[in-house]
Amino acid sequence: MHPDLSPEGAACLLFDWDGTLVDSQLANYRAMAATLAAEQIDLEQQWFDARTGLSSADLIKTLAAERFLRLTRPVSELVAECEAHYLRDAHTVRTHPPIQAVLERAAGSIPMAIASGSSRSMIDAVLCHQPFRDAFDLVVTRDDVERGKPAPDIFLTAAAKLGAAPADCLVYEDSDEGIAAADAAGMPVIDVRPYR
Incomplete structure (x- = not known):
């Protein structure tokens, strides 16, 4: 795992889906x-x-x-x-290996959620083909909130459902809108684009 992607110190991890975890x-x-x-x-x-x-x-x-x-x-x-x-x-969508490495390292020790602007049906259709399909405690999608990114709603909803304070969550994102959403939620964020 690349050291700049380390989740060290985070109480929970929130992963964007498209472009972050998977190359869709x-x-x-x-x-x-x-x-x-x-x-x-x-x-x-x-x-x-x-x-x-x-x-x-x-x-x-x-x-x-x-x-x-x-x-x-x-x-x-x-x-x-x-x-x-x-x-x-x-079934053709694959993962981004550096982000999958973070996920695999944290699985079972840090609560994790997918927090995505995609729909639940689209995530579920790809997730069932992935080796980490059972690693998440929660999936929050655009179906669960009124406003999508760059509004903070998806991330705030995920944190609340995991019982974590926003400042204790670490977000992994790949878009300017997603980074703005994490900032608006008061959450530290790692831009994964340089590591994919």
Whole structure:
């Protein structure tokens, strides 16, 4: 395990999912691009990659606002279609080994949660294929909170359910929105991007 990723001193660990624990970027992009192609919208991967911390709904709304697009279906339907595309490829998603090493070292000794802006169904579909599927005490997703990242709600909810003070939780994140959410929650955060 890289020393800069050490969870030493943390009372609990909160892991973002997409991009932090798992390398799901390409699967997410393909799912969103296929969904939007049916709307006659071309989604560039560079645009998508620059907004990795947004939920699917927020990403679609942002794209529509920036390009003055009129969607033919409600955002909720587009998100559901995107998830259906993703679920077909869930078995192909792999972990980021340096973050998996942190998880394996802490398993059984420090309470841990997934705290993600993804949906529970998308996480569950990938998690069941991972060697660490039983390592978490809790999974908190966008389905459990009113506001997604960069609001602190997901992290604060996870800490409360684990019975930990926010300042005692250590967050592992890979997006600017997620780091902002951890900061807003008053939690120390490690940006994993240099270590993936």
